[in-house]
Amino acid sequence: MKDPTRPPAASSPTPASEPLRPLSLDAIVFGSGRRTAVIDGRAYQEGDRHAGLTVQRIHRRSVRLLDNGRARELTLSPAPDVRALQRTQ
Structure with missing residues (x-):
């Protein structure tokens, strides 16, 4: 039986109160029958x-x-806009 006059024990922070770790969604391969995501360099x-x-x-x-x-959702960053350089003569 729990003693109601005893103060509650100090507890470690719950997972919900801890900050989310940074994760990087590097790539997604999306094909017929196969879906692979590369997160922090791991497939x-x-x-x-x-x-x-x-x-x-x-x-x-x-x-x-x-x-x-x-629960988290990672989104791919948009691809950079790449333009060809024009050479001047």
């Missing part, structure tokens, strides 16, 4: 788990995952 497929990450769904431009039980 993942739907359902893969590693270091607290669980990849739930890979879309064409984003990835839905769980990060230590917290």
Whole structure:
């Protein structure tokens, strides 16, 4: 039985109060029958788990995952606008 006059024990912060770690969505390969996302240099497929990450769904431009039980969505940054240089003579 718990003593109601005893102060509550100090507890460690809950996962929801901890800041999210930075993750980089580097690339997505989206083809027939195969979807792969590269997150922080590591390739993942739907359902893969590693270091607290669980990849739930890979879309064409984003990835839905769980990060230590917290839902997150990573989005690919737009590709830079590349223009050809014109040479002057």
